């Protein structure tokens with residue numbers, strides 16, 4: 001699955017989202033639960049702001065010295081006998097992974113959840129050489145069974161589906177006979193997937209955080225699938241976005257604590273599994289062979305720019321869970337596997353403005369995202385920076401808007417022009433006014449008045465009132 | 477003595493910042509705010525050269541254009557002792573000027589000076605004048621819409637509630653999900669009109685749940701958005717700026 | 729044998745050029761972070777207070793909590809197995825089972841016709857397939873985090889990864905002295921090992937209760953791929 005998902009046209013995707021009542025119901029209740037749990041977990045600490053500050057410092061230090069830490073990481077992994085492949089593009093990564101798979105003559109691959117492998121369409125690449133790739137995260141599994149329905153959320157990929165829909169998918173595809181009770185659905189998936197774990201030739205995982213000082217990496221899960229994937233198959237491949245790294249274990253503590261609280265309101269998730277190299281000689285379980293694939297795929301374009309902070313993201317989805325735009329349009333409307341505020345910031349950077357030029361505008365700049373981000377990424381400000389780039393560097397705004405803004409500049413700069421313009425307002429709008437409101441506006445106001453009234457400008461502006469009052473002797 | 481202000485002592489000089497929407501659409505809110513500030517012992521002036529804070533251009537990515545607005549406003553209020561505005565998000569924009577100029581530049585210094593003396597109306601009354609009861613009375617069951625920019629960015633969370641609590645006759649009802657945005661977002665409301673519509677409708681449904689007959693706010697743009705949708709739908713909820721209530725003495 | 733590193737130079741040269749042209753080999757000092765809130769959590773709590781925190785936390789993570797003395801440990805274990813209707817279990821190859829005199833317990837389990845097995849690092853096949861079918865897996869905790877209710881296992885050799893993962897239920901024996909306030913103490917311990925050039929376990933597992941998922945409508949379902957039930961037995965140290 002590539003980064004881009006669904007219908008090409010942004011407006012159509014949005015309309016589809018808004019009309020999907022099932023999805024919106026599911027998203028609304030999920031958001032509410034996740035928001036409450038995150039808020040409770042943050043509050044409980046008492047000094048959440050300090051934790052965020054520390055998280056921000058760790059992430060910005062690491063990204064500022066990314067070359068150093070990646071070098072250290074790769075040295076350590078190799079010392080332990082693991083292999084490291086640096087992939088500048090998704091294709092390079094896929095080629096390497098295919099090569100490993102073919103060398104092992106592997107047919108069945110069990111995979112735990114990973115956004116970066118979605119981003120580079122790894123599954124398709126492997127299926128292309130005849131492999132069976134099995135998603136083992138419950139949410140991902142549901143989507144895979146449902147004809148590869150794209151994920152709509154970075155932590156809970158099937159969040160747009162309700163339990164009845166999931167039951168139907170299982171029924172149709174897997175002859176599931178039980179009810180829509182989540183317990184029964186989960187138990188069914190457990191039984192189905194158990195066999196796959198035991199017989200998979202290769203396990204592929206993503207990476208929540210690599211630890212540079214020891215060449216380790218941590219997987220944060222609740223279901224235990226990542227543990228299965230890393231305990232049972234003989235060969236393991238881990239794919240990481242190049243920025244998913246911390247200097248040492250002490251920093252791992254902080255980012256993991258922030259992640260689990262911000263993502264799901266848990267102090268820690270059920271399993272944090274920190275793996276260091278392939279299994280040791282005297283061990284029975286664990287992989288005999290280990291490959292780490294470090295992926296750039298557009299990330300280095302972001303380094304050194306005003307968007308560098310976007311690389312601090314720890315993929316907790318807290319920003320998505322509070323976003324009102326996401327609530328109403330759903331994840332698929334973003335057209336990217338990275339939806340919500342972080343998706344609106346990241347997608348145009350990893351891809352380009354041609355593909356994602358609308359996303360920076362799909363925000364009311366309410367700042368809810370910025371307020372919750374556990375590593376203090378100023379998300380709404382990054383969206384404004386995108387808009388600035390689109391306007392000033394890319395010159396991609398409409399001519400009408402540019403003319404309007406130039407006019408705006410003239411007017412606000414000059415007190416006289418401004419006074420004239422505001423004095424004209426009541427007269428200019430009179431033809432459109434009904435009672436005390438304007439119900440059908442001209443030009444760009446039209447979009448507003450399609451759904452809302454516009455108040456009619458008062459005959460006496462505030463400034464006229466003030467001046468007259470001063471003339472008449474002023475204040476009481 | 478009321479709050480920090482001693483009767484008969486030197487008056488606090490306030491330069492009033494009306495904002496474009498206030499000037500054109502909500503003159504009544506501006507009038508009420510001025511009258512109240514005067515009642516509370518301030519000397520209010522209105523620098524007539526003031527224009528727009530530049531926020532529409534800034535948020536749309538037109539930063540060169542914003543710079544011109546910023547410079548103009550910095551000059552207009554250069555001599556002011558305090559600048560008090562009646563719209564949280566516009567006041568925040570005045571604070572934001574600091575980031576428009578080069579670090580350490582002269583313009584940035586002037587922007588910092590402006591930021592340090594600029595307050596939102598309710599914030600000014602509570603934090604600077606030190607008054608929580610302005611002696612108002614008004615009969616209504618009301619709920620209050622928190623503006624995102626005023627609470628999250630400007631950081632004014634409590635002041636309006638403190639003032640409203642003390643209005644005689646006014647019964648305040650909590651607005652559920654009050655932290656949710658009303659869907660205005662400047663050009664967002666016209667560029668992404670259908671999403672904005674969903675957001676404002678959700679907001680109105682929460683307002684209706686309170687069964688209040690009056691919606692209050694301290695941000696002109698949110699009020700224009702919610703109010704415009706309420707009148708379009710013919711809902712029986714009145715929309716007012718808090719200044720109008722705080723200046724009311726039960727005789728209107 | 730050292731593993732291969734492929735494509736590194738080109739990749740890192742590009743990265744370096746974007747962030748100010750550092751040479752990746754040049755050592756970087758971590759800055760002093762301005763705040764360190766992690767050290768304040770449960771600071772100065774006594775061991776007994778930490779037990780209380782752990783006990784309370786168990787309620788939030790769907791984990792049964794038991795507390796016992798070293799003498800009574802075998803009885804408590806028997807009670808838990810009876811409660812869970814355990815007919816078979818696997819346990820890690822850990823000296824502490826002897827230290828706590830659990831031979832009696834194993835014997836009584838056999839008498840009660842439970843199928844039991846000690847994890848055998850030499851025989852992967854048998855161990856894994858036994859674990860996969862076992863009702864319960866039993867391990868000692870290597871370190872225990874009070875705040876989150878977490879068992880830390882330094883997996884390797886006798887402490888097989890699968891023991892706490894494949895069986896239906898997971899039972900952790902927690903010597904009271906292994907309890908520390910939070911993850912901070914565990915990661916600090918590992919950091920010290922790394923700093924002094926010592927090996928760390930190939931797999932460190934932080935286990936917090938049974939496995940679960942909220943992927944279906946955000947409803948928490950306990951027991952997905954890993955264990956469905958979990959019990960912690962806190963025991964006074966031997």
Ligand code: SF4
Nearest residue numbers: 313314316317319373
């Ligand atoms: S941007 Fe911040 S809040 Fe959003 S997913 Fe990333 S870390 Fe979480």
